[in-house]
Amino acid sequence: MNALNIAEYTQTLGMQAKAASALMAKASTATKNAALKRLAALLRANVESLGQDNARDLERAVAAGLAAPMVDRLRLTPKVIDTVAEGCEQLAAMPDVIGEIIGMKQQPSGIRVGQMRVPIGVFGMIFESRPNVTIEAASLSIKSGNACILRGGSEAIESNKALARLVQQALVESGLPADAVQLVQTTEREVVGQLITMPQYVDVIIPRGGKSLIERISRDAKVPVIKHLDGNCHTYVDDPCDLDMAVKVADNAKTNKYSPCNASESLLVARGVAKAFLPRIGAVFAAKGVEMRCDAEGRAILAEVRGANLKEATEQDWYEEFLAPIISVKVVAGLDEAIAHINHYGSHHTDAIITRDHMHAQAFLREVDSGSVMVNASTRFADGFEYGLGAEIGISTDKFHARGPVGIEGLTSLKYVVLGDGEIRN
Numbered sequence: 001m002n003a004l005n006i007a008e009y010t011q012t013l014g015m016q017a018k019a020a021s022a023l024m025a026k027a028s029t030a031t032k033n034a035a036l037k038r039l040a041a042l043l044r045a046n047v048e049s050l051g052q053d054n055a056r057d058l059e060r061a062v063a064a065g066l067a068a069p070m071v072d073r074l075r076l077t078p079k080v081i082d083t084v085a086e087g088c089e090q091l092a093a094m095p096d097v098i099g100e101i102i103g104m105k106q107q108p109s110g111i112r113v114g115q116m117r118v119p120i121g122v123f124g125m126i127f128e129s130r131p132n133v134t135i136e137a138a139s140l141s142i143k144s145g146n147a148c149i150l151r152g153g154s155e156a157i158e159s160n161k162a163l164a165r166l167v168q169q170a171l172v173e174s175g176l177p178a179d180a181v182q183l184v185q186t187t188e189r190e191v192v193g194q195l196i197t198m199p200q201y202v203d204v205i206i207p208r209g210g211k212s213l214i215e216r217i218s219r220d221a222k223v224p225v226i227k228h229l230d231g232n233c234h235t236y237v238d239d240p241c242d243l244d245m246a247v248k249v250a251d252n253a254k255t256n257k258y259s260p261c262n263a264s265e266s267l268l269v270a271r272g273v274a275k276a277f278l279p280r281i282g283a284v285f286a287a288k289g290v291e292m293r294c295d296a297e298g299r300a301i302l303a304e305v306r307g308a309n310l311k312e313a314t315e316q317d318w319y320e321e322f323l324a325p326i327i328s329v330k331v332v333a334g335l336d337e338a339i340a341h342i343n344h345y346g347s348h349h350t351d352a353i354i355t356r357d358h359m360h361a362q363a364f365l366r367e368v369d370s371g372s373v374m375v376n377a378s379t380r381f382a383d384g385f386e387y388g389l390g391a392e393i394g395i396s397t398d399k400f401h402a403r404g405p406v407g408i409e410g411l412t413s414l415k416y417v418v419l420g421d422g423e424i425r426n
Helices: 003-025 029-045 047-063 068-074 078-093 132-143 154-173 190-195 211-220 243-255 271-287 296-302 335-345 358-367
Strands: 101-106 112-119 122-127 147-151 181-183 204-208 233-237 264-270 291-294 310-312 326-332 350-354 372-375 394-396 404-406 412-419
Touching: 003 112, 003 122, 003 147, 003 181, 003 190, 029 047, 029 078, 029 132, 029 154, 047 068, 047 078, 047 154, 068 154, 078 132, 101 412, 122 132, 122 190, 132 147, 132 154, 132 181, 147 190, 154 181, 204 211, 233 243, 233 335, 243 264, 243 271, 243 350, 264 271, 264 335, 271 296, 271 326, 291 296, 296 310, 296 326, 326 335, 335 350, 335 358, 350 358, 358 372
Parallel strands: 122 147, 122 204, 147 181, 233 264, 233 350, 264 326, 291 310, 291 326, 350 372
Antiparallel strands: 101 112, 112 412, 394 404
16 A cells, blocks of 8 residues: 555545444444343354464464564464354343433522543554554444554454454344444554554554554544553552561562563562562562562561572662562661552552551552552452453553553543423523
8 A cells, every 4th residue: 555545545534434433322232232141152153264364474474583472472362263263142131321310510600510421432552562452442443432543553453363364253133334444454663653643533542552553543633542651560568467478469469470461560668678578589580580679678688598589779670660580679667658659660660569568458549659559468369351341442541541551441432411391591
């Protein structure tokens, strides 16, 4: 495609999405749920053919020398397909929030004022690698009564096209417009530049991928962006705490899985418990091959741990999202220093305190400026599914419009509704 054709193609996607969004906004709950259940059935019935399309992407990725973890993310195994199908069924079983009215109050004038939850309209989503995101985004879009334009990574184009065909089949068979979910059919990068500068058609853009992608979209977009740049999550071990709990939670937060954005990248330990706690967690990390980048005080305590892989932390390490078996470790005076450190170096994603002090817990919840703040729980719980949202479109570190895991409600807006009986303003 040349530049002119790309502009025309993207405009067409936008016009079709806008038209479809009006139909989706008034679709009944039963119709939307029927589409989700039909999609789940189609996914399960097409495991073999989806595997064949996915194999072409995998073959191309291996030939192009894509790193093994990235190739792994591309795989559409029967288990992955079953999981996304189950996600569609769970969304269908959830209450429909569209049209609900909240906070209705009678005013002195006689009018009643409340807010109604409505779809955002059209969202564009730009994502990399994992093809299952196509179904997650499509299913959330259907449930929330929106239309969406999806642009997946070129490495997953065959898998994404196959999945999008099933989505459109489910929509049409349920009496909904096929254009409610459109996948960009070309791998041309120019489409992204067009998509993020069409406020007349697209109401919000959701980038889901590496930091460079999200920075570029945030810089160039003329459409509001729901984004998160980094997942530099902290676990703070307070004085007093339950040491057994602290070891168990800090271990899970770091080593349950290294690559997600909700894995803890930094461990802060109150000085009062450092000598009791650090050797215990250090032994766990040493056994699992986790490198510890420490301040001088933490390093001195951890030096006694056999086999510990210790390095001196640099200033940059406190900011870093490692996404690897590496963690920064710092001894702090106590709660206030921990909160100040998190708010300065953190990415406002997810941060946790392990404590037995109720007042410390309350202060941490109030003062840490992050999308998710936890007490005595692993940061790995920061996830739409774990929060009971059914699924998530991503995790937002913004304060507008959505914050934390973004589920159905994050794809909606509120408008004021006023009910009267002939009242006039004096």
